[in-house]
Amino acid sequence: MPATISVSVQHDDFDLGEIVKAMRLQTAQVGAIASFVGCVRDINDQQTVATLELEHYPGMTEQSIRSICEQADERWQLFAATVVHRVGKLAPTEQIVVVTVSSMHRGDAFAACEFIMDYLKTRAPFWKKELTPAGERWVDARCSDQQAAERWSQDS
Amino acid sequence: MIKILFFARIREQLGVDCLEWPVDAALSLAQLRQQLVEQRGGNWRAVLMADNILIALNQTVVAGQRLEHTTVNAGDEVAFFPPVTGG
Numbered sequence: 001m002p003a004t005i006s007v008s009v010q011h012d013d014f015d016l017g018e019i020v021k022a023m024r025l026q027t028a029q030v031g032a033i034a035s036f037v038g039c040v041r042d043i044n045d046q047q048t049v050a051t052l053e054l055e056h057y058p059g060m061t062e063q064s065i066r067s068i069c070e071q072a073d074e075r076w077q078l079f080a081a082t083v084v085h086r087v088g089k090l091a092p093t094e095q096i097v098v099v100t101v102s103s104m105h106r107g108d109a110f111a112a113c114e115f116i117m118d119y120l121k122t123r124a125p126f127w128k129k130e131l132t133p134a135g136e137r138w139v140d141a142r143c144s145d146q147q148a149a150e151r152w153s154q155d156s
Numbered sequence: 157m158i159k160i161l162f163f164a165r166i167r168e169q170l171g172v173d174c175l176e177w178p179v180d181a182a183l184s185l186a187q188l189r190q191q192l193v194e195q196r197g198g199n200w201r202a203v204l205m206a207d208n209i210l211i212a213l214n215q216t217v218v219a220g221q222r223l224e225h226t227t228v229n230a231g232d233e234v235a236f237f238p239p240v241t242g243g
Binding site: 038054055064085117124126141 | 163239241243
């Protein structure tokens, strides 16, 4: 059975507890749920960040995240994968993204969660702009994120 | 006509977020980019020819040699954007 995949790109905040609860109740076969939550930091590259603004490519974003979740479902045994990614203006300490996956055992849940996050960071069309006391600046892509994603193709 | 979208830093550098662009004859993505650079002038060459630019056709990224071999047709959606930084 293919995993239940849910993808949402939204302005509103999300509740991790509700996502986890829904996965627990989906089937009593679920033995492991792994989650990653990304948040807004107040300092990036030695600059104070007052606000983070997230832009995306509507349509392609949802489609690319769904495809990443489907790839995870092919590699590991999953019951569900849920990704919520926020867009618009966010302040330090706010949540940006959550990836939650459920499986029978923790190995698959941990691995799939990390895989989805690594691929999302390098493939899903989102862009961050930081508003700092020195003005606005677009965040540059990091080589370390690219390497984190490439790891998964070397493994197989 | 095709629809061309620009995102993030590229949208700001070019000062445009969306273009309706006529496509008369069969055109590859590489040729379309060349046409935009030639017809718009200004900083369009520097921005659209940047090494790290990403180009998507109908919401799928097309890269490298495939830019020469992928044809754009009426009704298609093409997008230019910088490397992604979500998550």
